[in-house]
Structures are given as C-alpha cells and as structure tokens.
Amino acid sequence: MLTKNDLTRYERQILYTGFGEEGQRKLKQSHVVVAGLGGLGCAASLYLTCTGVGHITLIDCDRVELSNLNRQILHYEEDIGEGKPFSAAQKLTRLNSSIEVTTVFKKITEHNASEIINGANLVMDGMDNFKTRFILNKACVAQGIPFIHGGVHGLFGEVTTILPGKTPCLACIFPEVPQRKVAFPVFGVAPALIAILQVTEAIKLLAGFGSLLTGKMLYFSGETMDFTFRDLVKNQNCEVCGTKEVQE
C-alpha cells in the first residue's frame, strides 16, 4: 500500500507510462541484495534507495579506506575505518527513511551465500572479483533469483541480467577466468554508469515493464564513448545451470 508521502515522493516516476502506482507498489514490496559496497554497490544502492525499493540488504566485509573515495560515493572521509555496510546504510537511511536497510558485515562464502540471498527478489553484483561472483551466481541459480551482473575496469564496463533457467548464467558466460588477482585501475565514473544501468534493469525487472538485457552483454567504453553488445549463449553442459531445465 502506498502512503500519501509515497505518492508525493515518487510522483515523477509514477507518471511514467507502464509503471504507475502499481509499479511503485511492486518496488516497495521488493527486497534487493546489494553484494559489495564498492564503486558499483554504492551507486547502485543509492539509486535503489531513491527509487523506493522497500528493503535493501547491504553486504560487504571490508572497511572504508582513503583509496576507496575516488569512486565509492557513499563513504566519506570521516567513515575511514568503518565497515562499508554501516557507512553506506547511514547515508541511505537519511536519504529515504521509509525503506528498510539491512547491513551484513561478512565475507560472502559458499557456506553463507544461500542464507544471505534467501527471500530476495534480486541480487545486484557489486563484487570486485570473479570468485565471489561465481558463488553468488550459483546461489542465485539454485534459488531462482535474478542476478544483475556488472563489472568495471578503467573506463570500461559491462552489464547483463541473468534470469536462472532462462538466460546464460555467469558460469556459462565465463567458463574460465584468470586466477591472477591484481589491483585494477578505475575512474569513479565507470562504476557509477554501470551501476545505474544495473538499477535501470532492476526497476524494470521488479516492476515488470520494458525489456531486459537478457542473453546479451552490454559493454561500455568511456575512452571512445561506445556502447556495444555481444550475444551470450547458454552452455547446456554448464556445471551451474546446465541441467536446470532438464530437472524442471
């Protein structure tokens, strides 16, 4: 049920054809897990909060460092040393006190991923490594929860929306990745842009309108201002999702 305040607060997006009060009500009833409160997760959770997603869970195991502040826009200088979920939640609840924000100051592992995302309507990928992304992907596929993947590097970024059982999952898309882990270059604008594309997908998916970035990866190059697409193919032998359709 939308309150009088909700109708005023979200007035300009409720005007959008195909969204309306029904779309806003769906957002209010939704629970989104933001996995990672770095460059992607900060910008994503900020816009999820603005747009009125009713319940947001913020998870990260790191504390704020000075070197984060070029891109992680919910963390300020006075937050250095604070756990990222707490730092982010403090800003988000001031921005929109009508939503519920849950903080989880933990590392995502194979053992706790299912519990963390249980009951969520979707999971936003704000991770900075493939290992944890694959853990989340597997948990999302197992529970049938949509996973909106985002990644950045320098001025580049990529986005796709994964619907378990319907689209290629992350393991289909990246059957193998390098194991080497290095600090990656990044300008704050790259995760900001990619996160906003992720939230755009989330709004449509949760409210049920428009078309989604499913079965294709959108790439952005800030160097040349190019947007390009690549079709993604489901791997029938995928260890994560390959037999899901057969089981159904």
Place this chain on the structure above:
Amino acid sequence: MSIKVRLHPILRNRAGGQEVVEVIGRTVGECLENLESRFPGIKQKIRDNRGQLRPYCGIFINSEFIDSEFAYPEELTTPVKEGDQIDIEIFIAGG
C-alpha cells in the same frame, strides 16, 4: 600462415569495428604483433611494458583457454596453425 583473431567488443573500435580480423603468425605473440602493425593501439591494451599479456586479458585458441597458472606468461609463445582462431578476452572484473 593466416590466423583469425576475434576481438573483445571493447577492442573492436581499434580495428574499425571489426569483430574478426585475419593476421599472420606462427605463435600467439607473432599474431598479436601483426595485429598491432595493422591496427596500432591494440597492443597497449593487451600487453604490458615488458610485452607480457596484461593480467586481465585471456587468450583462447579454438575456444580453449590457454592461460593456466602453468602457461602464464608463456601463452605468447604458444604455436598456432593455419585455420586456428585466437579469441582475445578482456575480463572486466572490478567493482
């Protein structure tokens, strides 16, 4: 010998938007050098100052990933033969 190289989407603008280009070489490294001579600027994106493949790049030959912990950084010396296809992947893993 002629080898097809399939470029990651964010590299394609360096090759006039082409997804697949043909190059000449007997190893992955030679093919990448030939690629650079035809499309200047690509090398800087995929190899570091020492000439090694950048950590976020992956090389596939005929869809087989050759960048294992045993191969790195020797993947550039991996031989290729007529008809092979090299895929250059960029792993955009940051967040």
